[in-house]
Structures are given as C-alpha cells and as structure tokens.
Amino acid sequence: MKELLSQFENKSPEIVFHWNDPETEAEGWTVINSLRGGAAGGGTRMREGLDKNEVLSLAKTMEVKFTVSGPAIGGAKSGINFNPQDPRKRGVLERWYKAVSPLLKSYYGTGGDLNVDEIHEVIPITEECGVWHPQEGVFNGYFKPTEADKINRIGQLRQGVIKVIENPAFSPDISRKYTIADMITGFGVAEAARHYYDIFGGNLKGKRVVVQGFGNVGSSAAYYITQMGAKIVGIIDHAGGLINEEGFSFEEIKGLYLSKQGNKLYHPDMISFEEINDAIWSLETEVFLPCAASRLISQDQIDQLIETGLEVISCGANVPFADKEIFFGSIMESTDAKVSLIPDFISNCGMARVFSYFMERKVQMTDEAIFEDTSSTIKSAIQRIFELTPEKTHISQSAFEIALTQLV
Numbered sequence: 001m002k003e004l005l006s007q008f009e010n011k012s013p014e015i016v017f018h019w020n021d022p023e024t025e026a027e028g029w030t031v032i033n034s035l036r037g038g039a040a041g042g043g044t045r046m047r048e049g050l051d052k053n054e055v056l057s058l059a060k061t062m063e064v065k066f067t068v069s070g071p072a073i074g075g076a077k078s079g080i081n082f083n084p085q086d087p088r089k090r091g092v093l094e095r096w097y098k099a100v101s102p103l104l105k106s107y108y109g110t111g112g113d114l115n116v117d118e119i120h121e122v123i124p125i126t127e128e129c130g131v132w133h134p135q136e137g138v139f140n141g142y143f144k145p146t147e148a149d150k151i152n153r154i155g156q157l158r159q160g161v162i163k164v165i166e167n168p169a170f171s172p173d174i175s176r177k178y179t180i181a182d183m184i185t186g187f188g189v190a191e192a193a194r195h196y197y198d199i200f201g202g203n204l205k206g207k208r209v210v211v212q213g214f215g216n217v218g219s220s221a222a223y224y225i226t227q228m229g230a231k232i233v234g235i236i237d238h239a240g241g242l243i244n245e246e247g248f249s250f251e252e253i254k255g256l257y258l259s260k261q262g263n264k265l266y267h268p269d270m271i272s273f274e275e276i277n278d279a280i281w282s283l284e285t286e287v288f289l290p291c292a293a294s295r296l297i298s299q300d301q302i303d304q305l306i307e308t309g310l311e312v313i314s315c316g317a318n319v320p321f322a323d324k325e326i327f328f329g330s331i332m333e334s335t336d337a338k339v340s341l342i343p344d345f346i347s348n349c350g351m352a353r354v355f356s357y358f359m360e361r362k363v364q365m366t367d368e369a370i371f372e373d374t375s376s377t378i379k380s381a382i383q384r385i386f387e388l389t390p391e392k393t394h395i396s397q398s399a400f401e402i403a404l405t406q407l408v
Helices: 001-008 050-068 091-107 117-127 136-143 147-161 179-199 215-225 248-260 273-282 299-307 330-338 350-359 367-388 395-407
Strands: 015-020 027-032 046-049 074-081 210-213 232-235 240-248 287-290 312-314 340-342
Touching: 015 050, 015 091, 027 050, 027 091, 046 091, 050 074, 050 330, 050 350, 050 395, 074 091, 091 117, 091 136, 117 147, 117 312, 136 147, 136 350, 147 179, 147 350, 179 215, 179 287, 179 312, 179 340, 179 350, 179 367, 215 232, 215 248, 215 287, 232 273, 240 248, 240 273, 248 367, 273 299, 299 330, 330 340, 330 395, 340 395, 350 367, 367 395
Parallel strands: 046 074, 210 232, 210 287, 287 312, 312 340
Antiparallel strands: 015 027, 027 074, 232 240
C-alpha cells in the first residue's frame, strides 16, 4: 500500500490553472490531478491563506473518493486565497468562474466547498458565465451524451441537488426547507458509523459520541447519529462547545441544529473554546466524528480519546489529522493501527455520490431513493474492506489499498 501511495502522491498533476484577480489581491488555482475517464471533478473553496499545495492535496483526495462514489473520473479541486467575509467576495467569484468557465464546459466539474455555497453561489454564477451546470464538464468529458440526453440529465442534476427534503425522517424541520445538499454529507458520516458496527460487529445504539465541528457536516452528522440512537457527549466548535456526559437527547441535538447561528454552534450555556478543548479529549467515548477543517487533530488529542475507550472514527473532514503528508501521515497511521478509522473518502462521499447518482440515466427523485443510494454506496465500501481484512484495525490502510489499485 505504501508503495502505491507514494507513486500516487508523487505523480505530478496533469493540469494546474493559476489565476490572479485583476481587481483584488485574490489568487486562485484549479488543480486537475488527472483526466481519468476524460474528466475530473472537485469543489471550489475559499479561505485566507490557502495555497496551491492545499488545492493539490485535495485534488488527489477527490480522485481517491471517486473510486467509492463514482463516476470513474480524475480528481480536481479549485481554491481561492481570499477572505470569504470580505464584501468583495461575490465579485471575486464572478471573475473566477468567468476565467475557469472553458474548463467547466469541457472536462471539469465543480461544486460548493469550504466557504463557497453550491446553491446560492456556484450554480447561479456559473450559469451567468454560460455554463449549463457546474458539472457540465463531467458530462461532456466522461459521459459524452447526446445533446438531448445531456439536457435531460442536467435537468435531473439541477433539480436533485437543490431538492427540498419533504420526508420528515430526513429533515430536522420540513418547514425550513432544508435541501439534499444541506444534509447528505453529514448523513453519510453517521451512516458510515452505523454500517461499521453492522458489518464488523456491535451496535451503534447507546454509543457515546464526540463531534468536532458544527457546520453543515458536523451538525447534520450529529442530528442523524442521535436519531440512530447514539448519545452525543461532547461538541467542540471554533466558537466554543458543550459537554453532557450522560448524552444529549435527540430533541436537544435537533434544537442545537435549528438554533445554529449561520454555520456555528450556539447555546446560552456554551463554554469557551479554551475550556472545551481542555476537557473534550478525555471524555469517555466510543465514536468520534471529526467534521471541522482539515489537519486539526494532534497526536496527543487522538491518543487521549483512544485511552478513554474510542472504537471508531468516521471522518467528515478531509484529512482531519495534523500530518504534513497528503494522505497517510504518522498520526493517521498510528490511529489506524489502534482503532477503526473510516477514511474521509468513504464516510464523507455523500455529495460526490449525489452528483454521480443524478448524472446517471433516469433515476428516482424521492428523498428515500437519494439517501438510500448514498447509504448503500458507503455500506458497499465498508463491506469490501471487511472482506479484505475483517480485523477492526488498519481499516484505512485496506481502504487505500482497494482504491489505489484502481488508480496506479
């Protein structure tokens, strides 16, 4: 596995598109790791301090993810080094998508990512640039449909991603009109933990859970995993956190989801980030959901959790460990050898799978069919790992081995 990983990591990307905004200090990159199958896909993120290496590592992560979610295309990513709170953000995105639109028409598909919203920013701005849909390049490069077929499938994709969830089993509040895009990634993270216990042995119900990050992914993962009967004992967000060693009830977690301020945890009794960061890593817990930014978790933090009885980690964040390596750094390797570590390209593949699902020929557009498709995709990936090695450790190593044999 290590040799395959080294070959994959060290291979230069096929395309690097570099952009400097003529009107602000913004700088952006699209990195296309490969045009496997004639196309590549990966979202657009924005944050201050982002650089080309971050975009490159995420592009390679996407390529691995597509071995699970489909379609069988190359990995890509776009990143813009700019403060997303700056009032000039909209203009930056408009100029960025205008510059990158030839790629989006030909062989690159994108979507929302960190600080860039799929529904309110990516879709309308790319449409203004003459792109039928931000995934049009994947249609043209990989599927090569007829014009009529492309129109039909793009219509299906447009409708599906922004579809308002109507089934109350999948929505914290149907009156607030949450969409598939709002909820599907967190759903997949929770489902990965449930499928892990079903396949490797045990039961998620009653397990104590710590959640890191309470944005879109962390909050929805918390909602679904509590709905499944697990007990969240701690939540840490960059604004602060909450601890309840007896476990928050489903109604309490639902209330926290509905009372978020923007994408941040809010509760009148919330303790400071410093306090929660001191306390949360030593809580007795069996399940850990890292759903915050990449490369945050230190060796000391994960060691503390393991000492309290940690059993499984379902990654909502891409590359959650504070390793320098693109993929399998020393912290991740150490963790994988001690507990069951479900890698991000399986557990957080929900949105990539939704794109793939809607790009197929006519599919069911019901909430049940969409969520079940993501669940069964994740279940199949975990089942393949179990068949390769039924031990509860080295799960990530096995997952990479399965993926990389398809790519190298």
